Amino acid sequence: MYRNRIVAGLDVHKDSVFLCIMRHDVAIIFEKTYGTLTTHLRQMREDMLRHGVTECAMESTAVYWIPVWNELCEHMSLRLANPHFIKQLPGRKSDTKDAQWIAECQLKNLIRESFVPNPVVQDMRKLNRRIFNLNEDMSYNKNKLDAAMQRCGFRLSNYVSDTGGRSYQNVVRAISRGETDAGKLVALVHGRTVNKHGRDTVMGAVTGNFSTIDITVIRQYLAMIDLINVQLDECQKMLTAMCEEHFAEQYRRLQTIPGVKERAATAIIAETGADMSLFAKATNLVGWCGLKPRNDESNRKIKSNRITHGNKYLRQILIEIAWVASRTRNCFFSNFSYVQVTVKKKRKMKIQVAIARKILVAVWHMLSNREDFIDIYLKRLEEQRLIQQRIEQLESTMTV
Numbered sequence: 139m140y141r142n143r144i145v146a147g148l149d150v151h152k153d154s155v156f157l158c159i160m161r162h163d164v165a166i167i168f169e170k171t172y173g174t175l176t177t178h179l180r181q182m183r184e185d186m187l188r189h190g191v192t193e194c195a196m197e198s199t200a201v202y203w204i205p206v207w208n209e210l211c212e213h214m215s216l217r218l219a220n221p222h223f224i225k226q227l228p229g230r231k232s233d234t235k236d237a238q239w240i241a242e243c244q245l246k247n248l249i250r251e252s253f254v255p256n257p258v259v260q261d262m263r264k265l266n267r268r269i270f271n272l273n274e275d276m277s278y279n280k281n282k283l284d285a286a287m288q289r290c291g292f293r294l295s296n297y298v299s300d301t302g303g304r305s306y307q308n309v310v311r312a313i314s315r316g317e318t319d320a321g322k323l324v325a326l327v328h329g330r331t332v333n334k335h336g337r338d339t340v341m342g343a344v345t346g347n348f349s350t351i352d353i354t355v356i357r358q359y360l361a362m363i364d365l366i367n368v369q370l371d372e373c374q375k376m377l378t379a380m381c382e383e384h385f386a387e388q389y390r391r392l393q394t395i396p397g398v399k400e401r402a403a404t405a406i407i408a409e410t411g412a413d414m415s416l417f418a419k420a421t422n423l424v425g426w427c428g429l430k431p432r433n434d435e436s437n438r439k440i441k442s443n444r445i446t447h448g449n450k451y452l453r454q455i456l457i458e459i460a461w462v463a464s465r466t467r468n469c470f471f472s473n474f475s476y477v478q479v480t481v482k483k484k485r486k487m488k489i490q491v492a493i494a495r496k497i498l499v500a501v502w503h504m505l506s507n508r509e510d511f512i513d514i515y516l517k518r519l520e521e522q523r524l525i526q527q528r529i530e531q532l533e534s535t536m537t538v
Contacts, residue, residue: 142162143161143162143192143245144159144160144161144162144167144190145159145160145192145194145195145241145244145245146158146159146160146191146194146195146214146241146244147160147194147196147236147237147238147240147241147243148194148196148198148237149196149197149237149240150174150197150206151198151202151233152174152200152202153173153174154171154172154173154233155172155174155178155179155206156169156171156233156236157170157171157172157185157186157237158234158237158238159186159189159191160238160241160242160245162245164242164245166238167189168185168189169237169238170182170185171234174202174205174206179205179206179209180209182209183209183210186210186214191214193214193215193216193217193244194210194214194215194216194217194244195216195217195218195240195243195244195249195251196216196217196219196240197218197219197221197224198218199221203218207254216254217244217252218251218252218254219243219249219251219252220250220252223249223250224239224240224248224249253416253426259407259408259411261380262377262380262381262404262408263408265373265374265376265377265380265408266377266404266405266408266409266451267451268369268373269370269374269377269401269405270451272366272370272373273370275366276363276366276367276370279362279363280302280363283301283310283356283360283363284301286352286355286359287310287313289352290346290348290352291345291346291347292313292344292345292346293342293343293344294309294340294343296343297331297334297335297339297340297343298331304328305326305328305331308326308327309326309327309344310356310360312326313348313353314353314356314357314360316353318346318348320341321341324337324341324344327344374400374404377404377408378400378404381403381404381407381408385407385412387508388407388412388505389403389404389407391504391505391508391509391510391511392501392504394511395459395463395497395500395501395504396462396463396466396470396471396511397459397460397461397462397463397471398459398497401455402455402458402459405451405452406455406456409449409451409452409455410423410452410501410505412505413505414502414505414506415506417502420498420499423499423501424499425446425448426448426449427449427453427498428446428447428448428449428450429445429446429448429453429456429491429494429495430445430446430495431444431445445491452498453494456494456498457490457491457494459494459497460490460491460493460494460497461490463493463497464489464490464493468515468516468519470513470515470516471493471496471497473515474489474492475489475490478492
């Protein structure tokens with residue numbers, strides 16, 4: 139089983155890589171520590187090829203494994219190991235022994251490899267996760283902008299639903315241009331807001347003391363928000379173009395799910411790679427995403443049933459889809475949400491997690507079987523309508 143195999147184990151750190159090359163008879167034939175510069179990694183690759191390495195397993199944290207993977211992926215079979223599954227016994231911990239242990243586990247086929255997508259999907263992931271980071275920056279800068287406005291006595295955010303709305307943005311941009319007259323600022327607020335709270339209240343809310351420095355700070359925050367918007371649009375356009383080029387069928391198919399449009403479909407493809415053959419069952423995909431309930435029971439007592447850890451980017455977009463789907467009229471997910479929350483009195487957030495899990499299971503079946511989404515609720519309504527129509531036809535025939 140292990141005959142004539144030469145494998146390598148790599149323990150990857152930020153500034154060093156520990157290499158151990160092992161033969162089929164569990165004999166160490168080469169060990170060395172390398173730096174993490176590109177020249178060092180290429181020297182390590184040459185040493186591995188010189189010793190006849192055909193398989194390599196590595197353990198790493200964060201993103202330090204990616205440059206190593208890129209240098210080796212075209213020359214040998216690679217596996218990225220989860221440190222949780224290859225822990226050693228206590229008292230045997232050192233970087234050199236870690237590399238030996240990884241090589242030995244690889245030699246005996248004890249390593250369950252992590253999911254590493256192909257280069258196209260990796261590029262899509264970079265864009266998708268950049269969008270997540272930009273959205274975080276957007277929220278941060280919007281909150282800072284509102285805080286700067288509040289310091290000046292500006293209270294319009296108390297009377298509008300969203301600081302990203304048109305009324306709030308129009309007033310703030312007018313102030314950034316030096317306009318501080320309350321009468322002119324009130325004219326920029328939507329009439330529905332003025333009628334709801336009263337003209338005098340809204341006028342008091344937009345009245346403030348704005349110094350030259352305050353206006354400069356406000357203008358800079360707005361410029362930062364505009365820059366983030368430009369970068370968001372650029373990233374999303376590139377991500378959509380890649381989906382349409384490489385995954386056109388999957389991209390169209392995913393948008394048949396209630397609540398899934400361009401942003402959600404591209405995010406799902408970027409994180410999963412649209413290749414469901416890597417996940418034997420839908421439950422494997424759910425567990426990888428981190429939407430599977432934890433099974434932690436001892437002495438007939440359930441200690442925890444919270445969801446597990448997993449791909450946080452995919453999980454976040456699925457929760458957002460679940461909120462939209464639960465508000466979509468005449469679909470399975472909104473009906474499910476209504477029954478669970480209103481009739482059975484369950485927590486709404488817990489139901490959103492359940493809906494997200496159902497959506498992910500649907501994604502697995504759709505991409506595996508190459509089928510569009512079929513809404514069971516609508517299908518049953520259609521069946522009931524046809525039955526009722528048939529009954530009416532029979533009754534009219536019997537009457538005649």
